[in-house]
Amino acid sequence: MESIVSKVLDDIDTQILDLLQKQAQLSNTELAKRVKLSPPAIHSRIKRLENEGFINAQVAILNQEKLGFDLLCFIFISTNIHQAEKLEVLEKALASMSEVLECHCLTGEYDYLLKVANKDRKELEIFIRKLNKLGITKIQTSLALREIKYSTVLPIWEEKSRS
Missing domain, CATH: 3.30.70.920 (Lrp/AsnC effector binding domain/regulation of amino acid metabolism (RAM) domain)
Structure with a gap:
């Protein structure tokens, strides 16, 4: 059964989202290289994904302990x-x-x-x-005594094996 998201997002959109959630600081040029599109096309897709609510925010995740929140x-x-x-x-x-x-x-x-x-x-x-x-x-x-796992990454993209 095909999900609603897969009808709205193509593989390139999903790759862009996956890359951004793992490395939000990637430039449009670097994203373009990785998904094989032009930087202007990447920019347009990111703006569309933001406008459609797939991207809520791009933030820096701070080190809680280093900032004294123990x-x-x-x-x-x-x-x-x-x-x-x-x-x-x-x-x-x-x-x-x-x-x-x-x-x-x-x-x-x-x-x-x-x-x-x-x-x-x-x-x-x-x-x-x-x-x-x-x-x-x-x-x-x-x-919390210690953190075992912390992630903000949703499992939206799995590399497809290329034969």
Whole structure:
């Protein structure tokens, strides 16, 4: 069964996306060499992919520890808020907190999962106090001891063997 994405993206689009997600700093000239197109054609395709929402942003991923954010936490939270307007206010508040790297709405025992970066335990304590002011009824915090894998790369392209 052919996916909707494969109807919108051809192999060249997929290659461009794969290369950019692995090395966003590649120039249009280098991308053109790798996918065998002209630099202006690459530029046009990238602009189209951005306009169609396939590329959200091109960013530098910083080294958290070198910048002093030694405490990476995963915080599960529950709330008794059930009104859509109040949930929207809560979600906007969570999204606006600079410590929150990711926020996910969940099914199951907890309502949200936060990925939070803090410099130390004091900052974590201050952050949890901020959460408590938002109508959170249950908080479970887990500290990451070490990172086994971190990736932002989606598995969208597999090299096809050329005979």
